[in-house]
Amino acid sequence: MAAVYMDNNATTKVDPAVLDEMLPYFSELYGNPSSMHTFGGQVGRKISEARERVAAAFGCTPGEVLFNACGTEGDNTAIRSALASQPEKRHLITTRVEHPAVLNVVKHLEKKGGYEATYLGVDVEGRLDLDELRDAIRPDTALVSVMFANNETGVVFPIQEVAEIAKERGVLVHTDAVQVLGKVPFDLKTLPVDFLAVSGHKVHAPKGVGALFVRKGTQFRPFMMGGHQEHGRRAGTENTTGIIGLGKACEIAMGNIGHENSVVRAMRDRLEKGLLAAVPDARVNGTTESRLPNTTNISFQYVEGEAILLMMDAFGICASSGSACTSGSLEPSHVLRALGVPFTYAHGSIRFSLSRFNTEADVDLVLNELPKIISRLREISPFKRTEGEAPACTC
Amino acid sequence: MWEYTDKVREHFINPKNVGEIADANAVGEVGSLACGDALKLFLKVDENDRIVDAKFQTFGCASAIASSSALTEMIKGKTVDEALAVSNQDIAEFLGGLPKEKMHCSVMGKEALEAAVANLRGQPVAPHQEGEVVCECFGVTDETIRRAIAENNLSSVEEITDYTKAGGGCGKCLDKLADLLAEAKGQKKVLKPLEIVKPAGLTNLQRMKLVSKIIDEEISPSLQQDGGNIELVDVEGKRVLVQLRGACSSCKSSQLTLKQFVEKRLRDAVEPDLIVEEVR
Numbered sequence: 001m002a003a004v005y006m007d008n009n010a011t012t013k014v015d016p017a018v019l020d021e022m023l024p025y026f027s028e029l030y031g032n033p034s035s036m037h038t039f040g041g042q043v044g045r046k047i048s049e050a051r052e053r054v055a056a057a058f059g060c061t062p063g064e065v066l067f068n069a070c071g072t073e074g075d076n077t078a079i080r081s082a083l084a085s086q087p088e089k090r091h092l093i094t095t096r097v098e099h100p101a102v103l104n105v106v107k108h109l110e111k112k113g114g115y116e117a118t119y120l121g122v123d124v125e126g127r128l129d130l131d132e133l134r135d136a137i138r139p140d141t142a143l144v145s146v147m148f149a150n151n152e153t154g155v156v157f158p159i160q161e162v163a164e165i166a167k168e169r170g171v172l173v174h175t176d177a178v179q180v181l182g183k184v185p186f187d188l189k190t191l192p193v194d195f196l197a198v199s200g201h202k203v204h205a206p207k208g209v210g211a212l213f214v215r216k217g218t219q220f221r222p223f224m225m226g227g228h229q230e231h232g233r234r235a236g237t238e239n240t241t242g243i244i245g246l247g248k249a250c251e252i253a254m255g256n257i258g259h260e261n262s263v264v265r266a267m268r269d270r271l272e273k274g275l276l277a278a279v280p281d282a283r284v285n286g287t288t289e290s291r292l293p294n295t296t297n298i299s300f301q302y303v304e305g306e307a308i309l310l311m312m313d314a315f316g317i318c319a320s321s322g323s324a325c326t327s328g329s330l331e332p333s334h335v336l337r338a339l340g341v342p343f344t345y346a347h348g349s350i351r352f353s354l355s356r357f358n359t360e361a362d363v364d365l366v367l368n369e370l371p372k373i374i375s376r377l378r379e380i381s382p383f384k385r386t387e388g389e390a391p392a393c394t395c
Numbered sequence: 396m397w398e399y400t401d402k403v404r405e406h407f408i409n410p411k412n413v414g415e416i417a418d419a420n421a422v423g424e425v426g427s428l429a430c431g432d433a434l435k436l437f438l439k440v441d442e443n444d445r446i447v448d449a450k451f452q453t454f455g456c457a458s459a460i461a462s463s464s465a466l467t468e469m470i471k472g473k474t475v476d477e478a479l480a481v482s483n484q485d486i487a488e489f490l491g492g493l494p495k496e497k498m499h500c501s502v503m504g505k506e507a508l509e510a511a512v513a514n515l516r517g518q519p520v521a522p523h524q525e526g527e528v529v530c531e532c533f534g535v536t537d538e539t540i541r542r543a544i545a546e547n548n549l550s551s552v553e554e555i556t557d558y559t560k561a562g563g564g565c566g567k568c569l570d571k572l573a574d575l576l577a578e579a580k581g582q583k584k585v586l587k588p589l590e591i592v593k594p595a596g597l598t599n600l601q602r603m604k605l606v607s608k609i610i611d612e613e614i615s616p617s618l619q620q621d622g623g624n625i626e627l628v629d630v631e632g633k634r635v636l637v638q639l640r641g642a643c644s645s646c647k648s649s650q651l652t653l654k655q656f657v658e659k660r661l662r663d664a665v666e667p668d669l670i671v672e673e674v675r
Contacts, residue, residue, distance in 0.1 A: 306456040382452035
């Protein structure tokens with residue numbers, strides 16, 4: 001049974017064209033790009049080509065691209081660098097719905113580093129309040145770190161306005177753009193952020209490679225120290241094949257933004273509408289107005305997310321859940337709680353995230369099987385709505 | 396994804412005894428939608444106190460559904476007293492084991508059974524629901540926690556969370572869980588010495604404040620663990636005047652306590668030439 005994979009916000013399949021580009025650099029072209037001989041030089045030139053490809057996707061210069069291991073490293077590097085370069089400033093601003101790659105480092109800095117953080121809230125549709133951001137900025141604010149798009153709900157934040165508000169007050173801006181590359185167009189020539197982090201495995205490149213944009217002129221403090229790689233800004237022998245893969249993946253992604261926003265978006269919409277029509281007491285989490293084209297997060301009342309996932313798994317359908325039981329945590333997703341999604345819905349949330357490798361047949365299978373799964377689990381559940389009755393309390 | 400046994404998967408995909416018993420004479424209900432899992436257990440008990448039928452309705456994850464299914468299979472045909480002897484460990488073992496983080500699902504089964512029996516016997520509340528709520532997020536009482544520790548020989552706060560969910564939300568009750576664990580194991584709570592930043596050359600006021608802080612926040616709680624206590628009476632220059640209370644006041648070793656513990660600690664934390672004296 002072939003898997004229907006709709007968990008692309010977690011990770012993506014490596015594009016065959018990306019793999020083809022990488023393969024020679026695992027075998028015959030294995031030189032160290034730092035070596036001063038031809039064998040290393042040809043690899044070094046390929047890395048330069050990858051840097052140019054990533055820069056083209058970002059709309060920046062190649063010198064502003066720093067290769068690293070992942071989005072988490074990019075986020076950590078940006079946040080720590082921004083604080084280290086402004087030791088007199090002790091305050092930073094982020095949101096309550098960030099990825100743990102940002103949230104946990106900020107919490108750590110609050111607890112151990114003597115910093116103070118402001119966590120911006122979101123409304124019931126997952127949207128930021130820009131006035132709250134304006135009010136939060138202080139003279140000692142070192143950094144505003146706001147994600148470009150939320151990984152769980154797909155809600156896209158107005159990062160242009162966020163950055164402009166912060167820059168007017170002379171505050172550095174970082175954005176976790178892991179979910180938007182190849183889905184939402186952006187151009188760093190006009191988007192005034194100082195740091196922007198992406199991850200290879202979210203864009204059909206392999207795991208273990210990422211890139212951080214650092215705007216030219218921004219003071220930088222390295223997170224990794226050692227050799228002179230990446231101009232001394234990120235030491236360690238380069239993940240050569242990963243970098244080459246990321247470069248190719250960026251090139252492909254830029255050519256596919258149109259496809260993501262037409263074909264993939266249409267599949268996502270058909271899936272969402274079909275499920276909402278077939279399953280009573282279901283709701284979409286997050287605004288549908290400004291959202292990644294591939295993501296939908298739907299909650300099904302009276303049932304629990306892990307149970308849904310495991311039953312879907314029996315049909316080869318892979319998605320993810322904001323349910324507590326999936327992760328071993330006991331409380332549902334911090335993102336859904338920040339949106340004020342009632343517990344009665346939050347426990348039964350499922351995130352579908354599609355890619356260009358999904359097909360209409362995949363959507364058909366989910367539409368055919370999931371309503372039956374929900375219905376079966378509701379038969380087991382002690383909570384259900386009887387006919388004519390309003391849905392259970394949503395407070 | 397969790398590593399579930401084949402038996403857990405079987406009882407989750409094809410749960411046994413799902414539904415209600417219209418003429419049930421015992422119904423036990425535990426958990427809630429807000430907490431993320433809930434179980435409603437229906438029993439039909441005959442005149443010989445034998446469980447002739449058991450059904451369930453569960454809202455929860457695969458472990459919760461499988462544990463409910465297992466419970467009903469295990470208790471059908473048993474007398475009520477025999478059923479009450481089924482422990483949450485028995486439920487987990489019946490399923491070939493559960494991930495440790497999911498043990499609370501087996502505990503939920505045991506609690507639902509007890510709630511149903513309480514209902515059968517006309518008792519208003521199951522024993523585990525008594526006590527003071529320690530975990531506000533999941534409404535877990537100190538009695539439930541003490542019981543889980545004793546019955547499952549729990550040895551860490553993490554295990555308490557795995558078995559009861561207490562401490563799995565905001566985390567504000569983690570210290571209380573540690574206290575309950577220490578109490579259950581007959582251990583004294585380990586009191587960490589306060590970290591004091593002493594200004595150089597103490598003024599009288601600074602000396603009094605520091606002495607008072609160390610006594611109130613460190614020495615007194617420590618003596619309380621042995622049934623005693625201490626009270627600061629006055630600070631005259633380098634003389635610290637105290638009164639011993641409770642068990643300490645009649646203890647033969649009280650002077651040793653004063654010199655070897657109280658005075659030594661105050662000298663370390665405040666000034667090296669302090670003298671502690673007892674006033675009666």
